[in-house]
Amino acid sequence: MIVRRMQDILNTPRDVQAKTWCSRRLLLAEDGMGFSMHHTVIYAGTETHIWYQNHLEGVYCVQGTGSVELIDTGEVFKIEPGTLYALNKHDNHMLRADPEGDLHLICSFNPPLVGTEVHDENGVYATAEQMKQKAA
Template identity: 50%
Template sequence: MFARDLAECEKTERRVVSPDGNWESTRLLLKEDNMGFSFHITTIYEGKDFDMHYQNHLESVYCISGEGEVESRETGQKHHIKPGVVYVLDKHDAHTLRAFKELKLACVFNPPITGKEVHNSEGAYEILE
């Protein structure tokens, strides 16, 4: 058993800020923790709008605070994001995420990420060992 403090992790290499300035994420659980998934607290900055397509990972996302929407790039279907809503990318969905107000999200990835990943040109994380 172990415990981690978000505020403490934010002071370490577990806090990652996107090169494009859209988001930051503190990775509380990573592949090295051997849980079979990774768990992150991610902030999407207000007014940001960007495409992602996790071709190698499944992701579920729970909204802690803020407001936005996620849109399927394949179907155009939109889901409103607000506190208490979870959205699930269960089919490696290509999607656009929009933050109308700064979003604070709890994200789970399967398989777990290592913490060194960056989004590629298609908005995906590569599998890193």
């Protein structure tokens, strides 16, 4: 059994920080679950371009409000507590948090993240194999 508490993840390598978000990585590839799980905070009033070409992601909102816009179609979907959205087609999108407060999301990735990923210039996370090749 794996038991982790948020206070044990903060300020560790599993607490990944970026300009518009932070991701507390609760489960990673090394945990052997076949998916990874994260508590992601999108900072109030920000937008983040994301395009997971190598991963599928399911996202569940637990706090805050915002929107997700599909780049290809221009469709915009409101996000509020209790909303789930799944990027089941490697959707190119903009994620926005309303200015009134941070957007707290529980996210799962398949394949699982290794833990150090951040979005590249196209909003993409590299696969574990791609990360190994870059490190070699």
